[in-house]
Amino acid sequence: MSRRSRTAPRALLRVLGVEIVVHPSWLASFALVAFLAHRELAPGLASGAAARWAVAALFPLAFAASVLAHEMSHAVVARAHRLEAKRITLFVFGGVAAIGGEAPRPAAEYRIAVAGPLSSLLIAGALVGISRAVGSPGVAEALAFLGLVNLALAVFNLVPGFPLDGGRILRSALWARTRDRARATRLAAAGGKAVAFGLVGAGAALVVVSGGDEALPAFWWALLGWFLYGANGSAARAEGGDAPDPGPRARRARGAIVASHEGDAPEPDAGRGG
Numbered sequence: 001m002s003r004r005s006r007t008a009p010r011a012l013l014r015v016l017g018v019e020i021v022v023h024p025s026w027l028a029s030f031a032l033v034a035f036l037a038h039r040e041l042a043p044g045l046a047s048g049a050a051a052r053w054a055v056a057a058l059f060p061l062a063f064a065a066s067v068l069a070h071e072m073s074h075a076v077v078a079r080a081h082r083l084e085a086k087r088i089t090l091f092v093f094g095g096v097a098a099i100g101g102e103a104p105r106p107a108a109e110y111r112i113a114v115a116g117p118l119s120s121l122l123i124a125g126a127l128v129g130i131s132r133a134v135g136s137p138g139v140a141e142a143l144a145f146l147g148l149v150n151l152a153l154a155v156f157n158l159v160p161g162f163p164l165d166g167g168r169i170l171r172s173a174l175w176a177r178t179r180d181r182a183r184a185t186r187l188a189a190a191g192g193k194a195v196a197f198g199l200v201g202a203g204a205a206l207v208v209v210s211g212g213d214e215a216l217p218a219f220w221w222a223l224l225g226w227f228l229y230g231a232n233g234s235a236a237r238a239e240g241g242d243a244p245d246p247g248p249r250a251r252r253a254r255g256a257i258v259a260s261h262e263g264d265a266p267e268p269d270a271g272r273g274g
């Protein structure tokens, strides 16, 4: 089990009884998204330096709202299956919903896992649809960009790398087929490790192929792989037991970008495990 950060997180707000917590590392993603939005989108939306930065600062907030919508969907469906959904944490790679207990059946696991990407897809479709109807090219471009962000949330999380949503969907299918939850978890976790190594490898390959020009995205891919590797180990240990219900101590989490065991999740360097 990785070290736990028990510096009692303070809830920013509460939505449908779920605590929303912002981890300090989220500020890094705020800064990065605001920087990119300022460079790419703000010129079409506002004139003047101050106005452009003010507009750019709205994008990380819209991104956070997209992540929250994704996580809330997991939380609401989990609750419908009588599981506890206490807290959503925003952190540098996205968000994590802490769900207490295990889904009783593969079908419940599938529904909880698919709810997040499905909501992201619906939001993406709505934003792209609205962007087509908007007159101002700058606003249309911004809405279409946010639509793409939500589409990316859906697609990345559907990658079958346990504990990403796609990996949980894969586990639910293996569970239904083998009727052996522990075995399904081991198989899905092995797939998740492969995806994590693949991300690190893709980052390294991108540096070599681009001759260093794509160092920033390459570093991001590698970091994401490293984090996924740690989340994979934590989740596999927490959820790999043979008992169908490991009890209230065992919690699991789902992320809009990556998911991890509750308590480890908000640390971007929790990946080392041990």
Ligand SMILES: [Zn+2]
Pocket: 070, 071, 074, 116, 117, 157, 165, 254, 255, 256, 257
């Ligand atoms: Zn998700």
